[in-house]
Amino acid sequence: MRGLMRETSLSVAHLIYPMFVQEGEQNTPIESLPGCTRWCVADIAAECERLYKLGIACVDLFAVVPEAKKDAQGSEAWNPQGVVPRAIGAIKAAVPGMLVMTDVALDPFNTYGQDGIVKEYADGSYEIVNDETVQALCRQALCHARAGADIISPSDMMDGRVAAIRAALDAEGFTAVSILSYTAKYASAFYGPFRGALGSAPKFGDKKTYQMDPANRREALREAMADVAEGADMLMVKPATMYLDVIAALKENTHLPIAAYHVSGEYLMIKAAAASGWLDERSCMLESLLSIRRAGADMILTYAAPQVAEWLAENSALN
Ligand code: PBG
Numbered sequence: 001m002r003g004l005m006r007e008t009s010l011s012v013a014h015l016i017y018p019m020f021v022q023e024g025e026q027n028t029p030i031e032s033l034p035g036c037t038r039w040c041v042a043d044i045a046a047e048c049e050r051l052y053k054l055g056i057a058c059v060d061l062f063a064v065v066p067e068a069k070k071d072a073q074g075s076e077a078w079n080p081q082g083v084v085p086r087a088i089g090a091i092k093a094a095v096p097g098m099l100v101m102t103d104v105a106l107d108p109f110n111t112y113g114q115d116g117i118v119k120e121y122a123d124g125s126y127e128i129v130n131d132e133t134v135q136a137l138c139r140q141a142l143c144h145a146r147a148g149a150d151i152i153s154p155s156d157m158m159d160g161r162v163a164a165i166r167a168a169l170d171a172e173g174f175t176a177v178s179i180l181s182y183t184a185k186y187a188s189a190f191y192g193p194f195r196g197a198l199g200s201a202p203k204f205g206d207k208k209t210y211q212m213d214p215a216n217r218r219e220a221l222r223e224a225m226a227d228v229a230e231g232a233d234m235l236m237v238k239p240a241t242m243y244l245d246v247i248a249a250l251k252e253n254t255h256l257p258i259a260a261y262h263v264s265g266e267y268l269m270i271k272a273a274a275a276s277g278w279l280d281e282r283s284c285m286l287e288s289l290l291s292i293r294r295a296g297a298d299m300i301l302t303y304a305a306p307q308v309a310e311w312l313a314e315n316s317a318l319n
Contacts, residue, residue: 008294010286012055012312016101016259017305019044020197021087022064032196033264034271036303038064041086045094054309058099060153060301061087064198065108073117074109078139085147092148101151101180102144104137104165113195113202115156115210128209134161138168145174153236155182157210163230180259181232184220184246187211190239190265197264220246224254232256237297239263241288244295251296260297262289267303282311 020030022038030036039047048059063084069076076082088100105115112118116133120126133156141152152169154161162181169177187208195201212219224235235254237247238261251258270288274281285304292300302308 012309015305016058016301032193045090060101074106077109078143088147104154105156153180166231178233180234183235194264247295257298262302
């Protein structure tokens with residue numbers, strides 16, 4: 001009876017799995033994100049075959065970049081031999097049906113750990129420069145599209161980057177490559193474990209000049225209007241569970257599909273509490289993700305995707 005009247009569903013078709021890819025031939029478990037791994041290129045493809053069989057049809061790739069390859073500009077971000085382009089090729093060769101999304105931002109690649117290009121001034125102050133960054137993001141997006149990415153996902157929060165990336169993609173004939181814009185990405189403390197996983201924490205300062213103030217909801221609508229006008233195909237809210245009102249606002253006020261990113265800190269709170277025996281992992285994870293769906297998200301990026309896929313396959317009537 002409950003099932004007949006249920007208003008919201010959570011299925012594996014709604015899940016996108018964020019994955020980390022690194023140089024070399026080793027896979028290393030990520031201590032700060034239990035259950036997640038930094039994959040080497042060869043093994044990420046094999047893992048994608050397993051995920052695809054579980055019903056996960058989209059992965060989002062993040063690069064782990066050794067310090068020696070970082071520079072002030074973040075130029076490794078558009079190296080066609082970088083780990084992300086190589087991983088795209090390997091995944092597409094092994095699992096042609098897998099949708100491959102890639103993160104576009106400079107923080108794993110530049111020495112500052114900032115999403116954009118940093119300009120330092122003589123008096124010791126600094127600025128993340130918007131327009132120069134947008135040019136760099138276009139180079140990174142093109143590098144991923146040439147390697148076969150299906151969805152470009154700019155997470156940097158610079159102004160005007162969706163229009164610029166769209167134009168750059170179209171100019172090279174990548175009209176079918178979609179853009180999932182991080183529309184409302186908040187300056188959140190819940191990203192901490194992710195930055196540990198990538199070694200990408202800001203070396204100084206914070207990200208508050210470009211990521212949004214957690215106090216603001218209407219600003220998210222303004223960002224959404226800009227992204228719609230610039231040609232985004234999907235809009236994202238991040239983090240997810242602390243921002244359910246923002247997800248609902250974007251769903252009601254735009255006609256684009258809405259994604260929500262259940263970020264590292266949100267995932268880890270449940271994992272840590274479950275490891276201490278304080279919360280039931282399965283029911284808390286499923287309830288969190290269902291809440292994100294109820295708020296209006298069409299798709300959810302979550303580190304729990306493989307585990308959730310297994311749970312959902314077990315007995316749908318009980319989920
Ligand atoms: C940076 C980026 C971040 C995340 C995704 N892309 C961190 C940040 O903005 O500092 C966070 C993901 C998570 O916490 O799970 N471009």
